[in-house]
Amino acid sequence: MTKPRIGFIGIGIMGEAMTRRLLDKGYQVTVWNLEPERLETVVPHGARPAASPAEVATASDVVMLCVLHMAAVERCVFAGDGVAAGGSSTKLVIDLSTADPEGTRQAAGKLKALTGAGWVDAPVSGGPQLARTGGMTVMAGGSDDDFAAAQPLLADMAGNVTLMGPVGAGQTTKIINQAIVGTGYVVMAEALMLAEAAGIDAARLPQCLAGGHADSSLLQRLYPQMQARAFEPPASYARQLLKDLKAVKAFSRELGLDLKVIEEAVHRYADYVALGHEMSDSAAVVKLYEHEAAARGGG
Template sequence: MNKPRLGFVGIGLMGEAMTRRLLDRGWQVTVWNLERERLDLVTLHGAVAAASPADVVAAADIVLICVLDGEAVRHCVFGPHGLATARETRGKLLIDLSTIDPAATQEMAARAARDAGLAWLDCPVSGGPGAAREGSMAIMAGGAPHDFERARAVLGDLGANVTHMGPTGAGQTTKIINQAIVGAGYVLMVEAALLAEAAGIDAARLPECLAGGFADSVLLRKLYPRIQRRDFDPPAAYARQLLKDLKAVGEFAREHGCDLPLVEQAGARFDAYVASGHAMSDPASIIRLYEASRRKAA
């Protein structure tokens, strides 16, 4: 059976990696991005550029979207020449890979179904561009079970761990919890590296030494070495994005009557780092915030 035609809206760091992965796996992909120059990163590998999101959905059966935040999703779907404005949308499937608010997801999904007949899956991802390129991401999905089954093949080519977590919004809720762990984990890995270096042990061997123990984790094995080597360029992600996610965690926690002081402190650290001019720096480079404070204290 022929594979469904795919569209992809949002060719950022993650969108580029996912689009190239899909092309490698034999999918036909039509793409659009606000900054047109980024389209060259995927059209050189076989993607077809479209003039607008509406043109993407016209050329596709399933459209994936991965953009900065909820407002960007709303604009790409419902704005001028957005996905929902296309002439033929009914029966097509939209897979939102962005990280946005669960309530906004539920509202937009209902509107897309009502006004355009578009089915919606919220499928935020975790793992970074490297995992996206390799197809080894974790993908947490929310939406109707039959829509998840429609998306299973394409999601399976993008992720090694694809889980249907429940109805619309469940994927985004799971991603909020994921980002609480990740955001606090970045700060913890930085502080572990600083402490190991200050104590004079072989800081580079820490992940090897702790492997198999309770402190072992993907963060320790993959993130800590980059921090310890100060390996931040080119960025694997952006500090502004993680700050946005940590703020979302805080808001969600307050709505549900939860006090998360550890996550709040991690958010405060990233807020200070972004405010100091590092919005587009790799989140792991937040160690520079600590190093700057140390120099001032010296």
């Protein structure tokens, strides 16, 4: 069976890893990024550079996006040089970005009216290492037919792909995922500070708690990174997680909820980013606690 031609827009940390995974699996991949220098991370491995999202669409059966937010999605799809201007070659857009559920529904409807292309919102979780090896998680939203078209491609990129409902359901699920992740990062930082201040062997905590109720992938994968202060190169950016947590807060308030743990996580990441750590690894939020501890000691 002939593989579909893939377009990939957004060659950031995750986009690079996913593009290289697609190339490894034998797909033809045409790429575009707002900062063209990022294309040098994938073009030497076989990706084909394009001058615009429209050019990507013209060369592709399926266009995938992994960009910063809903405004970037709309720019890449509907600007004068966007995907929608690329003609009818593209039959399906798969948006891997973390975006807005209602904005996603509106964009999907608009694209369908303009070009007839389908839309699957498919935000991801797992980080660049799992994206590179095809082990990440995808939470999807779309029609049954569009998801059926997307599923073989997503299965080559992820170990867990779940359709959560119609268009927008994937983004809603990602909001819940980010609520768990963002608050979990803060809890891991506070657990580490507790362990180190108490004088126990902080490095052995994941081993000790494995299998109990406190066990999780955050404890087994994120906590050791924090404990080792292994933050370079960044696997994700603090500014991005802050953006996601603010979206969780706004979404919860739209639903009439007052979720105080999420509110506190927003404050923690806002304080961390305010110290100049926008482009630091999200896991390095433990530095906020070190900064505050040092300030108290200095007082």
